[in-house]
Amino acid sequence: MALSLSTPAKSAGRATDPAPRDSPLRRKRNRERLRNLGFLSPWIVGFSVFFGYPLIATVYFSFMHYNQIKAPTFVGLRNWRYVLEQMPLFGPALWNTLWLVVVMVALRVVFGLGIGLLITKVKTGVGLFRTAFYIPYLAPPVAATVAFVFLLNPSTGPVNEVLSWIGLHGPNWFNDPNWSKPSLVLLSLWGIGDLMVIFMASLLDVPKEQYEAADLDGAGAWTKFRYVTWPAIIPIVLFAVVTGVVQTMQYYTQALVAGKLASGVSIGPGTVIQPGYPEHSTLTVPQLVYSLGFQNFNTGAACVLSLVLFAIAMAVTLLLMRKSVGLIPAED
């Protein structure tokens, strides 16, 4: 980096002759360079050691057979072919992850926006409602999941009990492959506090005069939303979608804990269980990476899967970011 900074190309753009070797200007610039490097050094070290290196190593291991005991041996594309063509769990894991990305993100944005709109209309007890909507977001994911597995427990859980009062026969929730993913979505909607706050803040930023003007024009609620609110908050909606997709691509803890607890298996450290109970319906790609790398010690295949995850995450975020340029990496 320092090298590229000292190339003449930079000073050429300034339309002045390069300063002589010992001029104060040049010394000042050198001092600035050192200062920049000094302030950035924690990140430069962190980025190369904890991001750059492991990313390259992941690519390297994806071409190796390695069980973490014997030295790695080169196997070419064998891991890639195994994961993409033969591994029985790859399909379900990818499907579940994409299902969650689409359904969870869409519902979270709609629900979060709905609550944001509602709370801006509430006149009495705003603080109380806001706190009520926000608090679940703070619950640690494991604790929230444990609680939901209990609440939705088909035989002893309070939710089905309450449903039975009004004559409804509740589903088996986490124990039914058709309901396990919707149950996870429900859990995620419960923790929507962050989105609510973001939407609320952006809704309050919409200029009041525009609503007044629309009122004068006799606009109804929907027209006002469509022509005043929506154009003003669309960047925030995109932001919520991008971050939602990124988070859901990493979806791990809740799916794993829910599957484990609902299966009722007693697990100690080191116990290998097939993740994704019931019937692989909650198995996500990150879980499969863990299971391959740390339970089956198939390092090569796990690295292939990591890279697949990486590629999808990057592709999706780049695609969405192109639509929202200027939003996230805002330059002053």
Added chain:
Amino acid sequence: MTTTTLTRPDTAVPGRPGGTDTARHRRKRILNWIAVHSVAVALALFFVLPFVFVFLTSVMSDDQAMSGDLWPGSWNWSNYSTVFHTPGFLDWWRNSLMYALLGTVFTVCSSVPVAYALAKFRFRGRRTAMMLVISTMMLPPQVIIIPMYLVWAQQFHLSGSLWPLIIPMAFGDAYSIFLLRQFLLTIPQEYIESAKVDGCGELRTLLRIVVPMAKPGIAAVALFQFFYCWNDYFGPQIYAAQNPGAWTLSYGLESFKSAHAVNWNLTMAATLLVMAPVVIVFFFAQKAFVEGVTLTGVKG
């Protein structure tokens, strides 16, 4: 539409026209108030009832927690002390606190200067650096976990502890850098310039001028990092799983449930004990928290 704007203002601006119209308006407003608040109450129940059910179950007797009962027949507060006396539970508290506190201090100390440089210094590659920070933020941690684990386990023999999670935080955290930079951009350049004119060096300017002004942003980052560490499950699972002495509350909770396969009451008590610090901290630092969330999303 244009015709209405042209004709309406005369009557609409000075006040609501006509007496009957006001009455209708008031009735409409009241109905509107009722509708909005009943939806809000219904939703609030969805958010609050889980806590209520969890709490009620946490004080039930062992047998009753297995039934579908909603209201505890007797209030067994001793469930909480039973949970505290479970072997390991206090160690998990200590580990969680250590991980969260050290992680927070390390993150703040290392991310502030980086964010300051990215927000206020002009240099070539600044945009690229920012893009790299953002892409690190976007990356699922599972993508790089395997080589990272191998390095910590095989080169440094630190698996079975939380150090592989804490040490990297001394080298900046992408999310915190991003958030702090957004905050620092809002500090006017003039303050920094005038500090320099008065003879402050870069470091002094940062510590004496910028940090005090950025307190709300720093508080938000510290809180987020504290909660991130407290809530982290994946990290402790990777590095500490084999050594129960190094488990955190978040990781231990799930195995607690497995060990007490039938005791939902104890599990719910433990669950509330894991949630408690987060909720307590939130009530003390509500403002910083909400500001931080808003900052990430709204102020681009």
